[in-house]
Amino acid sequence: MPPTQTIQTCSACGEQYPAGNAEQTLSLPDSGTCIMCTFTVAPWEFSTFAPTAPAVNVESVQGIYLPANNPSPTPIAVNVNIHNEPVGVRRVPQIEFLGPRNTLFYITITKGPAGQLLNCPYHVYFQTYHQSLPNQCVSAITHGSPKYPWLGDIVVLKFDGKRMERFRSASLTDDMANISWFFMSHAIPSQEARV
Secondary structure, X not given: OOOOOOEEEOOOOOOEEEOOOOOOOEEEOOOOEEHHHHHHHOOOEEOOOOOOOOEEEEEEEEEEEEOOOOOOOEEEEEEEEEEEEOOEEEEEEOOHHHOOHHHEEEEEEEEOOOOOEEEEEEEEXXXXXXXXXXXXXXXXXXOOOOOOOOEOOEEEEEXXXXXXXXXXXXXXXXXXXXXXXXXXXXXXHHHOOXX
């Protein structure tokens, strides 16, 4: 008799996942909430920003693109709209190709492999859409050992200094060690506990 496969259902969205599927298992078995639904209570930030003023300028920087369907990271040009807001200048990367802005989050990488504070931190932009493919590139750059089952395309942008006021170009040569280390050693906290 063939073994039966257990199907788990997320209590928040109703998506069903086979138990043991490494790419999309339920992250919180006690509460029954899947990985993607935990983002709504995670200490990460939405990348949405509704400008109150039109863009006064556009900068172009080179980011690092980690495609879901390809194991190789590639440089990518990203336009950044500059808005003069009442609270100061806001820089908004134009990364809608990742998905609708209301499904995008970012995480700030501030520390490197030795625990040192980075002179130029990074923002990791990713989507939270349930149907996204597992990210082959993250798996490749971590030698098959990512700490978290990342889904969908990812873009990494580098800041020009610790104050994180503007972006600068990133490169595969100079930045992949920090980026790979992040994906090997950091899980999304919401995988472990609801905040």
